Amino acid sequence: MSQIHVSTKINGDATEYLCEPDETLLDVLRDRLGMTGTKEGCGTGDCGACSVTLDGRLVCSCLVLGAEAEGCEVGTIEGVAEGEALHPLQTKFLEHAALQCGVCTPGFLVAAKSLLERNSDPSEEEVRYWLAGNLCRCTGYDKIIRAVLDTAKEMRSA
Amino acid sequence: MPLDHQANQDEKDFRIVGQRPLRPDGIDKVTGRARFGADMTAPGMLIGRVLRSPHAHARIRSIDTSKALALPGVKAVVTRDDFGEVSEDLHDVLVNCMAQDKALYDGHAVAAVAAISASVARKALKLIEVDYEVLPHVTDVDEAMAADAPALYENAADESVPAGMSKNVVRRYEFGHGDVETGFAAADAVFEKSFKTEATHQGYIEPHACLATLGPDGQGDLWVCTQGHFAVRNVCAALLGMEVSHLRVTSSEIGGGFGGKTTVFIEPVALALSRKASRPVKMTMSREEVFRASGPTSSTSMDVKIGMNSDGRITAAFAELRYQGGAFVGSPVEFGAMSAFAPYDLEHAKTVGWDVVTNRPKQAAYRAPGAPMAAFAVESVIDELCKHFDLDPLEVRLKNASTDGSQASYGPKFGKIGLTATLEAAKNHPHYSAPLGPNQGRGVACGFWFNFGGQTCVSLNIQDDGTVGLSVGTPDIGGSRASMGQMAAEELGIPYEKVRTIVADTASLGYNDISEGSRVTFSSGMATIQAARDAIQELCSRAAQMWGIDEDAVVWEDGHAKPAGENAGKFDPMSLADIAAVAANTGGPIAGHAEINADGAGQSFATHMVDSEVDPETGRVKILRYTVFQDAGKAIHPSYVEGQFQGGAVQGIGWSLNEEYIYGEDGRLQNAGFLDYRIPVASDLPMIDTVIVEVPNPGHPYGVRGVGETSIVPPLAAIANSVSAAAGVRLTHLPMSPPRVQKAIKDAK
Numbered sequence: 001m002s003q004i005h006v007s008t009k010i011n012g013d014a015t016e017y018l019c020e021p022d023e024t025l026l027d028v029l030r031d032r033l034g035m036t037g038t039k040e041g042c043g044t045g046d047c048g049a050c051s052v053t054l055d056g057r058l059v060c061s062c063l064v065l066g067a068e069a070e071g072c073e074v075g076t077i078e079g080v081a082e083g084e085a086l087h088p089l090q091t092k093f094l095e096h097a098a099l100q101c102g103v104c105t106p107g108f109l110v111a112a113k114s115l116l117e118r119n120s121d122p123s124e125e126e127v128r129y130w131l132a133g134n135l136c137r138c139t140g141y142d143k144i145i146r147a148v149l150d151t152a153k154e155m156r157s158a
Numbered sequence: 159m160p161l162d163h164q165a166n167q168d169e170k171d172f173r174i175v176g177q178r179p180l181r182p183d184g185i186d187k188v189t190g191r192a193r194f195g196a197d198m199t200a201p202g203m204l205i206g207r208v209l210r211s212p213h214a215h216a217r218i219r220s221i222d223t224s225k226a227l228a229l230p231g232v233k234a235v236v237t238r239d240d241f242g243e244v245s246e247d248l249h250d251v252l253v254n255c256m257a258q259d260k261a262l263y264d265g266h267a268v269a270a271v272a273a274i275s276a277s278v279a280r281k282a283l284k285l286i287e288v289d290y291e292v293l294p295h296v297t298d299v300d301e302a303m304a305a306d307a308p309a310l311y312e313n314a315a316d317e318s319v320p321a322g323m324s325k326n327v328v329r330r331y332e333f334g335h336g337d338v339e340t341g342f343a344a345a346d347a348v349f350e351k352s353f354k355t356e357a358t359h360q361g362y363i364e365p366h367a368c369l370a371t372l373g374p375d376g377q378g379d380l381w382v383c384t385q386g387h388f389a390v391r392n393v394c395a396a397l398l399g400m401e402v403s404h405l406r407v408t409s410s411e412i413g414g415g416f417g418g419k420t421t422v423f424i425e426p427v428a429l430a431l432s433r434k435a436s437r438p439v440k441m442t443m444s445r446e447e448v449f450r451a452s453g454p455t456s457s458t459s460m461d462v463k464i465g466m467n468s469d470g471r472i473t474a475a476f477a478e479l480r481y482q483g484g485a486f487v488g489s490p491v492e493f494g495a496m497s498a499f500a501p502y503d504l505e506h507a508k509t510v511g512w513d514v515v516t517n518r519p520k521q522a523a524y525r526a527p528g529a530p531m532a533a534f535a536v537e538s539v540i541d542e543l544c545k546h547f548d549l550d551p552l553e554v555r556l557k558n559a560s561t562d563g564s565q566a567s568y569g570p571k572f573g574k575i576g577l578t579a580t581l582e583a584a585k586n587h588p589h590y591s592a593p594l595g596p597n598q599g600r601g602v603a604c605g606f607w608f609n610f611g612g613q614t615c616v617s618l619n620i621q622d623d624g625t626v627g628l629s630v631g632t633p634d635i636g637g638s639r640a641s642m643g644q645m646a647a648e649e650l651g652i653p654y655e656k657v658r659t660i661v662a663d664t665a666s667l668g669y670n671d672i673s674e675g676s677r678v679t680f681s682s683g684m685a686t687i688q689a690a691r692d693a694i695q696e697l698c699s700r701a702a703q704m705w706g707i708d709e710d711a712v713v714w715e716d717g718h719a720k721p722a723g724e725n726a727g728k729f730d731p732m733s734l735a736d737i738a739a740v741a742a743n744t745g746g747p748i749a750g751h752a753e754i755n756a757d758g759a760g761q762s763f764a765t766h767m768v769d770s771e772v773d774p775e776t777g778r779v780k781i782l783r784y785t786v787f788q789d790a791g792k793a794i795h796p797s798y799v800e801g802q803f804q805g806g807a808v809q810g811i812g813w814s815l816n817e818e819y820i821y822g823e824d825g826r827l828q829n830a831g832f833l834d835y836r837i838p839v840a841s842d843l844p845m846i847d848t849v850i851v852e853v854p855n856p857g858h859p860y861g862v863r864g865v866g867e868t869s870i871v872p873p874l875a876a877i878a879n880s881v882s883a884a885a886g887v888r889l890t891h892l893p894m895s896p897p898r899v900q901k902a903i904k905d906a907k
Contacts, residue, residue: 127840
């Protein structure tokens with residue numbers, strides 16, 4: 001089985017890789033490109049720890065083949081901050097103590113950023129439903145929801 | 159300088175403790191840089207995979223690995239033959255990591271391979287031929303106790319178990335005092351009920367993962383996500399026949415544990431594969447493997463009988479608890495029996511616990527192991543009695559609450575405890591008087607956890623620029639590096655930002671017990687304070703030397719050495735940075751150490767209050783409002799204390815409403831994934847309100863009590879009481895999934 005050559009853009013950087021036909025984008029990111037910020041919690045699309053954006057669409061990278069990223073723009077947790085400058089969501093997650101173990105955090109940040117790009121003023125219920133595909137076992141979600149709502153408020157007034 | 163346990167307990171004295179600084183590992187965790195168990199690689203690394211039994215119970219006649227070994231890219235295969243004799247206390251650990259004569263549960267490891275890629279490893283697993291003789295199995299605790307149940311072992315019971323019982327009943331425990339029959343005879347009413355709870359999983363989002371390197375020189379390195387890397391080192395060294403110092407274990411960032419990462423599963427296997435292949439081997443569990451073959455908690459069957467007078471005073475209480483702990487001795491029924499009646503000051507109390515083996519994975523600790531189920535049964539019966547006598551459930555609990563000096567039902571007398579304070583806080587909270595709508599109900603319940611201390615080592619190095627490196631040996635599973643940094647900064651009198659706290663590897667510190675038993679902030683905090691005081695003594699000594707005065711004539715105040723007594727004011731105070739800068743000329747580097755067995759962990763109590771709404775047609779339950787009242791002793795970092803309260807409550811919500819291990823007739827787990835084993839998601843929940851009660855623990859210099867586990871003890875009961883009130887019928891079987899609630903409502907009509 002020969003490998004597939006893929007040209008893509010990851011966090012704005014042109015990137016090429018070879019992957020197996022049955023290899024997931026998650027495995028490509030983690031094992032071939034060393035981008036281990038994207039986490040595997042289940043491998044079946046149930047936990048959201050591997051959330052990335054594919055041409056702006058929020059997806060579980062464990063359910064996308066590496067080959068499917070051909071010609072696409074991929075956004076991962078490594079691209080959420082701009083250089084030294086944290087994204088407001090990252091800052092608010094820290095201030096609100098919205099993480100305990102932190103393994104679900106990259107997925108939550110990618111998903112929440114995707115929400116705020118579509119809806120700058122989400123209600124608590126909208127945030128809860130948007131993030132219902134991201135599992136967190138430590139926090140009970142309370143501080144995560146508060147951090148996202150607080151970020152939205154701050155970004156609106158900025 | 160002796161530890162003064164009374165010092166600094168007045169909140170006004172604290173400068174940094176009680177504040178909410180950012181955690182030192184925060185930036186790494188919001189940018190994806192933090193390295194968890196599966197995030198490490200090594201040159202020449204192989205990938206390891208495990209072959210698991212498809213049978214719940216089977217004799218393994220033979221294992222043929224020759225075809226797997228012949229597959230190109232396969233570098234090593236291990237089976238039961240690759241592990242030697244081990245001591246009796248580690249026998250079960252070894253058998254659980256690699257099946258010996260029998261596969262004891264669906265998912266039990268039978269063999270493992272290391273190959274150049276995951277896909278080659280997977281192919282190799284299919285080429286391993288195992289000849290099984292399938293045996294009858296049992297997975298339900300009550301069925302396992304039946305006289306004619308299939309037996310896992312011939313002789314696993316000890317002398318505590320009476321003759322004539324099922325061979326699966328392996329231990330009996332009994333606690334209590336007084337004479338319950340006398341107490342029941344004196345009661346105005348005696349209620350008795352039976353309860354069941356299903357097995358749940360800790361559900362940490364990070365599957366088990368490790369990277370093992372064990373070369374021909376016998377020197378090993380292990381990178382692993384674990385709650386206790388020192389324990390992993392000792393167990394793995396013993397299973398591999400290594401000397402302890404020849405294995406260095408580094409704890410990665412850990413993506414949740416909740417007790418489930420307190421033991422070993424794949425780690426000894428990875429080391430064995432690495433030794434055989436002479437190359438590093440990385441192993442990760444899939445989510446399915448985590449469910450099938452790590453350590454969920456017990457399922458239970460319980461009877462509780464309580465007598466009460468019409469004024470609400472409990473006259474006697476009895477509980478019989480039956481917990482299956484999977485295929486090995488050691489369910490947490492002993493803790494269940496000890497904790498069942500701990501919140502109450504009873505004249506007559508008795509609990510009996512039965513430890514039962516079944517064809518399920520070996521249970522591991524899950525947050526206050528054994529206590530939530532017992533509390534569910536006990537608090538449900540108390541709730542029924544409150545309704546019977548039309549008494550306020552908080553008043554009844556206040557009337558019976560354990561207080562300072564109460565005789566605990568498990569033996570000791572309580573010291574200073576905060577149960578009453580949590581009940582008073584609950585009674586006075588607006589939640590308690592908020593109106594309820596139709597099909598809504600409110601439940602309250604209390605919970606208790608022992609809290610532990612244990613072996614703890616800390617090293618605190620004063621650097622020459624006045625910053626401080628703090629090395630602790632307890633993996634940080636929820637923000638503890640922040641609280642350690644706060645306590646060090648508080649004690650030294652320097653800014654929090656000047657302290658960097660790390661979790662050191664096993665070669666760098668003496669033995670540390672596992673991060674369990676809610677012990678980290680208490681024990682590592684105590685050791686940190688002691689190490690800081692050790693360093694302060696040296697800092698004062700160096701200042702005294704420079705000033706040419708007696709060491710005893712120097713005091714440490716506000717981060718400075720100051721001349722005291724008759725020398726007061728004679729020299730300018732020297733800061734920690736001033737003294738550190740010239741340390742090379744005054745005797746060399748300055749450090750503080752503590753190697754302790756932390757004693758005096760204060761018991762912890764909580765009261766939970768929850769409102770729920772039941773859809774009478776579908777049986778679906780929605781949690782509307784939730785408030786946690788818990789004694790933290792002293793909250794070092796209140797945000798992470800609140801986080802522990804909220805996380806425990808929500809795990810309790812999942813346990814109460816959704817989560818359960820479902821086994822088929824074939825003894826195989828049917829829902830080994832997050833789609834069918836449903837943990838709470840954000841849209842299921844309201845905000846979780848918290849009230850931190852602070853009744854300082856006299857056993858800790860700052861008054862700290864562990865907070866991590868107590869928060870999961872009351873929710874099962876509080877939610878059951880709430881749902882029972884809303885549904886108009888008592889729910890006695892967890893989880894209260896829609897079909898069970900619907901059936902209970904229908905049966906009651």
